[in-house]
Amino acid sequence: MARETLRRWVDRLATDFREGARVYELTLAQGFRLAANCRTYPAHRSVLIEEAEKALRHSRFWYSHLVLIQALTLLALPHDPGETLRERGHGSDPRGLVGFWTSIAGGGNPAPQPGSGTAHPLVLEVAELCVEALIDRHPERHCWLDEREIVGRVGSVSPQPGIRRLQKSWLPPSHGWAVLEPRAQRLLADVMLLLNLADRGRDNDQRARRLSRASRAELPPCLTIDRSAMRVTLTRRQAHDVQPGATCIDDCPFRLCPLPPKGDELPYQMDEAFCAHQIDLVGRWFRSPGRADWQAVNREDLRTFWREMSERMAPAWRK
DSSP states (O other): OHHHHHHHHHHHHHHOOSTTHHHHHHHHHHHHHHHHTBOSOOTTHHHHHHHHHHHHHHOOSHHHHHHHHHHHHHHHSOSSTTOOOOSSSTTSOHHHHHHHHHHHTTOOSSOOOTTOSOOOHHHHHHHHHHHHHHHHSOGGGTOOSOHHHHTTOOOOOOOOHHHHHHOSBSSOTTOOGGGSOHHHHHHHHHHHHHHHHHSOOSSHHHHHHHHHHHOSSSOOHHHHTOGGGGOTTOBTTTTTTOOTTTTSOTTOSSOOOSOOOBTSOOSSOOOHHHHHHHHHHHOSSTTSOOSOTTOOSOHHHHHHHHHHHHHHTSOGGGO
């Protein structure tokens, strides 16, 4: 019964081209990621892989691609986290496997062609992290299970192989953002910023419209060149007549800025300590790897942005 229900929902992705489809597309992708976290190799694992790959083909939103590639990575890990890579055959080429997933993302039913698939910078970055997870067998350093959950705690995991073998989940409940490597922490931060711009609204119609505008192969300028457009310090009074797109640079096709004003809860809450740590990740030296490839923002401006975000997310009793 559950398998048939899952298949019906995945099949719906292939035929539903309405804007509202993006809303349940996100929920379906997250369901795959939660199911993939089980380390016990359930009997329906092969069905999950088949349906997740089909969902990846027919999903149209970059975030769905990101989540499904993470889910497929967890499903591709061996039962024993201490097992090394095979020398040949299935499971011996993590880069080829993840490359296949990126090539089918959003491509529909046809077989992928050279150069096809997603070109979204955030999805390509998560793909690189997933390759590392398949190589070192430590997905907790490169992947996460839920953006809202992981950013709310610093977290910890046991490095002991014996304990890891006994755990029922690849990403245990204690998993937090500090467990992630710096590259993954930077990626997680920008994923959440873009979701806070796009995945919001009082009803599903509003959400669907913004998700459709954000369903592009590139990033908005507010993440790449000018973060001031997000107006982190905007108050409710100042935002009274400010509509989505009002603070975007003139040629921005996304029309999503600014962020919800101060005092309004962000759809994807970002912890104060997590935002403050982003300042440290930026670094101060020209050669320090403090920015992602898509971040052309001046380092000082990037530090200022995260300092304002950290102050915004401070608890009320400290303000």
